[in-house]
Amino acid sequence: MNALSLRNLRKIYNNGLEALKGIDLDVEVGDFFALLGPNGAGKSTVIGIVSSLINATAGSVSVFGHDLKTDRNNAKSCIGLVPQEINFNQFDTVKNILLNQAGYYGTPKKLALQRTEHCLKQMDLWDKRNTVSRRLSGGMKRRVMIARAMVHNPRLLILDEPTAGVDIEIRRSMWQMMRDVNQQGTTIILTTHYLEEAESLCRNIAIIDQGRIVEHSDMASLLARLNVDHFVLDLSEPVASAPVIDGIHIERISDKTLDVAVPKKTGLNQLFNQLTAHNIKVASMKNKSNRLEQLFLDLIDSKTTGAK
């Protein structure tokens, strides 16, 4: 049994837009799963259908073996959703938002109070429990949405760009919270535009583009496909031009900065040997871009080109 299974999921909106063109997808129990894709690819439509906010045109959704059409309430009980946009009642207190959500899931009051306290403490919001939610900072509002999604103890947590617009410190703390939740046994599906986030957190990944799944594999195998690493080198002394080295593409960015693309089979030792031979001393180096970002762009580009 999978945490989530989608079969031939299709969606045609009233304006004729075919947002999903027959999606098949499986997410294993306990997984931390990334669902990525460019804007308008169909990610939010998938999440909307799974969380019952959008009606599917065709296909089936099964959550922990419960069909969303025929066993709707049991399927819904398994899901907690953190949507992209703030959608709680901004005039209500943090505590009431969670208590009401627990009530919608049929949680008795005493248990709802316990769960509310637990989730607010987990999200470091217990001190804010009596604060009217519109007075919270952006990061706190995001955490309220995560706490709200977890208050009924869901087995599948869907996070739709949960860290969008929050600063790096809060983002890092939210990553740790998500890891903790996943380690406690909750399956997580994450969509994000921060590919570093997906690479850091997720074990499996699907990439969706133009309403179709264009990649579905585990993160390690996907990253292993990357055959070139990009680095930015800061030099100790200025260079007049980029050195020419066989098999390695080097571009001079400034007097003391080089951009290098090193094939995996070449390796860094050979790069440094060649640079030393050219009398170039490297002071420091860093990855030019996130590895997953590179793959993501390659995949989307190749599929788009293929489609044309």
Add this chain to the structure above:
Amino acid sequence: MNFSIALKTIITKEIYRFIRIWPQTLLPPAITTALYFLIFGKLIGDRIGTIHGASYMDYIVPGIILMSVISHSYANVVSSFYSTKFQRNIEELLVAPVPNWVILGGYVGGGIFRGLSVGVVVALISMLFADITISSPLIALVIMVMTATLFSLAGFINAVLAESFDDISIIPNFILTPLSYLGGVFYSVAMLPGIWQNISMGNPILYMINAFRYGMIGVTDIDIQLAFLMTAGFIAVLTFFSLFLLHRGTGIKQ
């Protein structure tokens, strides 16, 4: 699955909402109706005499109470559900395992409580101006609850179909208020010329006000059995239509 907790949660949330903003929800009807009683009941009413044997003040009290119930039960649901839609916190309910009848029951329940609360406030104000002994409390209570139910349902449908805040004020301003005023709140339909009497008979609010007036002071222009049947019929039709809209996801799902 036990849905009573979800139903109770929605109703409690709705009651808490209108009590929290009582200066907007409970105070205005108290002031407005006090003015109605003072101006129409006391100052003008003394010169009108009696209608069907009741003093003019006693005659208008039931109509004013029920008119307040109608407008506030409608206003509660239409504004609350539309705001929920507008702020997108309707998604909290759509994601959760809450059946459509619970969503409808919760919001309508909140509307009924608001309507009855305002009804009680207006009734208390009326006691300052009139000394009424309730003729048939059960009839008065049942028709008041049925009327609050009916107009809560109507407010719900308006909110579901509304696409802007303008859309939730059109029906109260241009349909509900005129029908209430023309529904025999301030006069007996028997006082109208022939053709206007017939036209008035097409106004459903006339039946509810008269049934409530019968319960309060034992005076009516119409057959109260017909009033109960008509109100029950409207409740049934609007309930099915509301559930149909929720099932389709009209206005709340893509």
